[in-house]
């Protein structure tokens with residue numbers, strides 16, 4: 132393995148610049164090196180006053196962290212968002228210079244980002260900074276995996292750039308990013324807390340039930356919002372620390388877009404790809420945790436055998452199976468769900484594994500899966516139409532795919548639930564639930580209350 136040497140950086144940049152022929156052409160140069168073990172959150176925090184648009188990602192199952200700082204390249208798509216994003220990503224990779232002797236998942240050129248829940252629903256000012264599809268290749272990417280740490284630097288070079296100058300700028304920035312930053316422990320105080328139209332929301336649940344009883348729609352997921360105001364600006368690093376401490380079995384994520392930050396602790400994996408090995412998960416059907424071990428056990432048993440929750444869950448299993456079967460071989464789905472326990476609640480859980488056929492990519496799978504009936508409903512289009520028409524909420528990126536992919540067919544996307552959009556001293560929290568024929572509006576309301584807890588409790592609630 133050939134390590135990247137300091138003096139090589141300039142040569143790599145020089146070569147890339149030499150290959151650029153016209154003024155409006157460019158090339159992405161990506162260089163990865165191993166670095167000393169570093170705290171991911173500390174790195175995130177150090178960038179606070181240096182670069183905007185930070186990204187944080189921690190995967191629940193492994194010791195895997197990504198921290199992206201700045202934007203070397205952006206892919207924004209609105210209309211045919213999957214097609215456009217896929218095309219732009221492939222074009223970027225085609226002409227990139229990649230120096231990455233490790234080829235570990237999540238190193239080298241990595242795009243981090245996500246999508247909005249429904250591009251057909253008009254956006255409100257709340258989500259104006261979050262586009263229908265927005266992926267960023269950061270200037271600096273720290274990857275932590277299996278107790279090894281890597282730093283990737285991505286630089287977009289143009290014809291008239293000076294390699295030495297770029298190399299020097301990059302070195303200075305890197306030095307300042309590795310100044311150890313301690314995470315300020317913030318005690319946020321909520322000065323205003325407002326549930327947005329809870330009575331109307333229950334009414335919409337009733338309407339959804341009616342629709343289910345009188346049409347071929349079988350499930351509709353309805354979400355609602357809680358608004359918070361704080362005594363001071365929320366510090367994202369401090370909130371992430373609390374999420375990491377309290378939600379070990381969830382994906383912890385944060386995506387900053389200018390002054391706004393969308394963050395959360397979601398247990399819901401949409402899809403993970405390691406080369407051609409695909410893993411998706413069905414997570415739907417919910418119960419609270421018990422106060423004692425015995426009570427917890429009894430609730431789990433109850434959930435496993437509860438017809439209404441099993442129905443909610445089985446719609447997801449069926450849909451995921453159908454959505455990916457033509458793109459995969461070796462599809463494996465257990466017959467029965469198991470319990471997935473979280474800090475504040477427990478879910479029904481079924482893992483789905485498969486081998487992805489060569490001609491398909493991660494974007495193809497996301498397009499086929501989103502939204503699963505855990506966030507949309509069954510059938511997909513009809514339930515989406517209902518949500519579009521009756522849900523009094525701009526979901527923005529809530530409930531949508533969020534994650535990363537690299538240039539070696541690895542990547543992972545979660546579904547952005549248990550999440551909040553933070554704007555300085557304000558936050559909007561989101562929670563939804565699957566409405567089926569046996570749903571009770573008051574019980575669904577209580578279920579969403581528990582789903583607010585992961586975010587509420589780290590925001591001073």
Ligand SMILES: C=C(O[C@H]1C=CC=C(C(=O)O)[C@@H]1O)C(=O)O
Nearest residue numbers: 415416417505548562563564565
């Ligand atoms: C829509 C949410 O949860 C989904 C995921 C798991 C269980 C769910 C449920 O039991 O209703 C929901 O489908 C949310 O947390 O906002």
Ligand SMILES: [Mg+2]
Nearest residue numbers: 416417564565
């Ligand atoms: Mg439910």
